[in-house]
Amino acid sequence: MYLTKEEEKILNGELGEVKALALKIIVKVGEVLKAEKLIDITHAHISGISYFNIRDYGLRFIEDLKTKGAKFTVYTTANPYATVTTDFLGRTLPNDIINKQYRIVNALKDMGVNAFTCAPYYVRRPKTGEHLAWAESNAVLYANSVIGARTNREGGPLALMSAIVGKTYYWGMHDDECIEPCMKILAYTPETSMEASAIGYILGEICPNCIPLLENMVFRNEAYIRLFLAAFGTTSSSPMVILDKLTPLNKNVREKINKLRNDLEKHQISAYDVKRLVKEYKFKETGGKGLYIIGCPHLTPQETSYILEVLLNKISANSSIRMRELWLISMESLSRLGNITKELSRFNIKVLHSVCPIVTRLDMLDVDYVVTDSFKALHYIRKISGIEVFIDNRENVLRRFIYG
Amino acid sequence: MDRKLMSVRIRNVYGRLTKQICSDVMILTRPLSYLADLNPEEGVLKDIGNIKDKILIYPGGVGSTVGSYIIYGLKINNKRPIALLVKYIDVVTLVGSILADIPLFIVEDWESIMSLVGNSLVWMGRGCINNEVIQIER
Numbered sequence: 001m002y003l004t005k006e007e008e009k010i011l012n013g014e015l016g017e018v019k020a021l022a023l024k025i026i027v028k029v030g031e032v033l034k035a036e037k038l039i040d041i042t043h044a045h046i047s048g049i050s051y052f053n054i055r056d057y058g059l060r061f062i063e064d065l066k067t068k069g070a071k072f073t074v075y076t077t078a079n080p081y082a083t084v085t086t087d088f089l090g091r092t093l094p095n096d097i098i099n100k101q102y103r104i105v106n107a108l109k110d111m112g113v114n115a116f117t118c119a120p121y122y123v124r125r126p127k128t129g130e131h132l133a134w135a136e137s138n139a140v141l142y143a144n145s146v147i148g149a150r151t152n153r154e155g156g157p158l159a160l161m162s163a164i165v166g167k168t169y170y171w172g173m174h175d176d177e178c179i180e181p182c183m184k185i186l187a188y189t190p191e192t193s194m195e196a197s198a199i200g201y202i203l204g205e206i207c208p209n210c211i212p213l214l215e216n217m218v219f220r221n222e223a224y225i226r227l228f229l230a231a232f233g234t235t236s237s238s239p240m241v242i243l244d245k246l247t248p249l250n251k252n253v254r255e256k257i258n259k260l261r262n263d264l265e266k267h268q269i270s271a272y273d274v275k276r277l278v279k280e281y282k283f284k285e286t287g288g289k290g291l292y293i294i295g296c297p298h299l300t301p302q303e304t305s306y307i308l309e310v311l312l313n314k315i316s317a318n319s320s321i322r323m324r325e326l327w328l329i330s331m332e333s334l335s336r337l338g339n340i341t342k343e344l345s346r347f348n349i350k351v352l353h354s355v356c357p358i359v360t361r362l363d364m365l366d367v368d369y370v371v372t373d374s375f376k377a378l379h380y381i382r383k384i385s386g387i388e389v390f391i392d393n394r395e396n397v398l399r400r401f402i403y404g
Numbered sequence: 405m406d407r408k409l410m411s412v413r414i415r416n417v418y419g420r421l422t423k424q425i426c427s428d429v430m431i432l433t434r435p436l437s438y439l440a441d442l443n444p445e446e447g448v449l450k451d452i453g454n455i456k457d458k459i460l461i462y463p464g465g466v467g468s469t470v471g472s473y474i475i476y477g478l479k480i481n482n483k484r485p486i487a488l489l490v491k492y493i494d495v496v497t498l499v500g501s502i503l504a505d506i507p508l509f510i511v512e513d514w515e516s517i518m519s520l521v522g523n524s525l526v527w528m529g530r531g532c533i534n535n536e537v538i539q540i541e542r
């Protein structure tokens with residue numbers, strides 16, 4: 001691999017041990033993938049920061065970097081962490097876990113993380129054509145498919161290394177030559193954002209490791225696209241979905257796709273496919289304590305405010321909400337929340353930020369079941385926390401939360 | 405006992421084996437989501453079994469990018485498999501194998517592997533691996 005003089009200096013340790021270590025890993029990955037060179041990035045986004053996921057060895061890995069004096073040299077954001085900032089119906093996580101989670105968060109803050117969210121594109125929106133090193137599949141898919149910035153689907157620790165040196169390997173998504181669809185898809189037009197999420201989940205299973213071309217633009221708005229991409233990233237390792245007429249592409253890539261188009265293998269995702277998947281996870285009467293989650297991926301403050309408005313219009317003073325909580329998870333704190341916080345807490349409604357319930361062992365909070373509109377949340381909560389998760393559209397999640 | 409061997413060529417991607425190793429082979433027909441499917445402290449794949457000291461053959465990684473840490477966790481907990489053999493390379497798996505120092509290979513003829521498994525999701529057997537080829541007892 002070609003390295004500049006500056007990069008060789010870093011590798012030789014002239015700019016410190018920790019930069020040398022970081023670049024060594026990036027170069028190793030680049031060499032294996034046969035990348036010709038490294039490129040500068042403008043924004044790194046780190047995944048893998050929940051203590052439940054990375055445990056003591058991950059905590060040690062991150063704290064070691066901090067102790068060695070690591071500082072991020074480019075704009076850096078990180079994924080949200082386990083829900084240590086709240087209780088669930090009075091139950092909190094063990095102190096030992098809370099303390100270790102904060103050690104991870106503090107080490108990352110010391111190194112220079114600006115925000116903790118799975119929607120970094122709302123914190124600092126990259127420009128079309130910018131090179132990034134992002135982990136977090138939904139953010140990678142959004143950057144490549146919607147913004148037209150370029151990032152591979154980095155592993156969590158690799159994005160951390162890129163944050164330290166401000167570089168990544170020139171390969172894959174960074175090189176227009178590599179952007180090529182492997183199949184074309186015609187999809188049913190979803191009626192709700194939950195159905196959009198189902199389409200993403202199904203598409204990922206059809207296409208686990210290559211870029212699909214979605215030929216008909218079926219999404220009503222941005223929220224639909226985000227739930228679709230997040231679910232796709234759950235079942236696929238592809239860094240991109242080409243959304244016809246939406247994804248920004250260079251002229252030569254567009255021409256290449258148009259030439260390929262007629263010969264691409266064709267798949268359909270029908271209303272029947274979607275309804276069948278949804279039916280499998282639809283709500284069943286169940287006892288115990290329920291957690292209702294909206295915000296996977298994180299909501300914008302506008303979406304959160306809108307949902308709160310709908311909720312407070314429906315809830316009456318004598319509504320009886322017991323044995324269940326609603327968590328709305330926003331990409332940043334809501335400044336206007338002050339005067340209604342008390343009212344919300346009376347109805348077991350919480351607006352959270354910087355955290356993520358899907359990377360939290362909800363069983364340790366005594367959650368018996370979850371209701372959500374996100375197939376990504378459904379997939380991981382079932383696997384990680386081992387509890388029942390039901391899917392419904394956003395309106396029904398709220399309705400069921402209010403009326404039981 | 406009839407012990408016909410099936411040989412499949414493999415291509416080294418990262419971390420070479422120092423000698424031929426014979427061990428248990430575990431083949432999965434579906435991609436792995438490391439975060440969802442693998443417990444690195446016990447070295448166990450959910451609903452499937454232990455992967456420590458086994459030759460693990462599967463299509464590749466999908467899902468959460470936290471996966472690299474989960475693979476690294478296998479090293480820290482001394483639960484590493486002997487080698488990972490995949491159909492396609494993804495960055496999450498590659499970074500995990502580098503951090504955990506687990507040799508990673510691409511299977512040249514994936515269809516032969518699939519012919520061994522049939523319709524099942526998992527297949528267990530015995531085999532021997534070096535840096536060029538894996539021989540599996542049918």
